Amino acid sequence: MQQKRKIVPPVYLVLTMGAVYAADRWLPIVQWVPDPVSRPVTLLLLALGLLLIGHSAWSFSKADTGIVPFDPATSLVTGGFYRFTRNPMYLGMLLILLGMAFKMGSLGGFLPVPLFVWIINRNFIRGEEEFLEEAFGDSYLAYKARVRRWI
Numbered sequence: 745m746q747q748k749r750k751i752v753p754p755v756y757l758v759l760t761m762g763a764v765y766a767a768d769r770w771l772p773i774v775q776w777v778p779d780p781v782s783r784p785v786t787l788l789l790l791a792l793g794l795l796l797i798g799h800s801a802w803s804f805s806k807a808d809t810g811i812v813p814f815d816p817a818t819s820l821v822t823g824g825f826y827r828f829t830r831n832p833m834y835l836g837m838l839l840i841l842l843g844m845a846f847k848m849g850s851l852g853g854f855l856p857v858p859l860f861v862w863i864i865n866r867n868f869i870r871g872e873e874e875f876l877e878e879a880f881g882d883s884y885l886a887y888k889a890r891v892r893r894w895i
Contacts, residue, residue: 750814751867752812752813752814753813753833753834753837753864753868754837756860756863756864756867757837757840757841757860760841760856760857760859760860761840761841761844763856763859764841764844764845764848764853764854764856764857765844765848765853767852767853767854767855767856768845768848768849768850768852768853770852771850771852771855772850772852773850773851773852774850774851775849775850776849776850776851779849782846782847782849783847785843785846786843786844786846786847787843788843789839789840789842789843789846790839790840790843790844792836792839793835793836793837793838793839793840793843794836794840795836796825796832796833796835796836796839797832797833797836797837799824799825799832800821800824800825800826800832800833800836801833803821803823803824803825803826804821807819807821809821811833813868813871813872816875816879817875817876817879817880820876820879820880820883820884820887822887822891826891827891828891828892828895829891829892829893829894829895830873830887830888830891830892830893830894831864831869831893831894834864834868834869834894835894835895837860837864838857838860838861838894841856841857841860842854842857845857861894865893869893873888
């Protein structure tokens with residue numbers, strides 16, 4: 745039996761980045777952000793997003809567990825940024841999208857961003873949480889009770 749290929753979250757990030765760009769160009773709803781303001785905010789959002797993703801990947805590597813959503817986790821990572829959000833990698837991707845949309849300068853660029861959140865929740869987070877509950881039981885349930893899904 746042939747294994748079904750699965751799309752990983754960074755693919756959705758790249759597709760949504762394209763949608764942000766297209767929406768900004770085709771639906772230039774209210775050009776609202778002056779460039780002197782957009783540059784530092786954009787850089788801050790992008791830097792925070794990359795920091796969240798990079799540190800989270802490092803935390804997984806340090807814990808010797810898989811980073812790919814479809815690979816089984818061998819340990820529960822709850823330190824670092826995982827103390828504040830159960831999904832810092834996805835939050836990092838969201839910040840990158842918000843930074844890009846902010847730089848575009850029109851409200852149209854923000855329109856695809858909620859779709860990204862919906863796709864990640866539906867296609868990844870729900871399944872990951874079910875697996876983690878099954879694999880780590882009460883430890884994960886206690887962690888889930890004290891740390892929010894996104895922020």
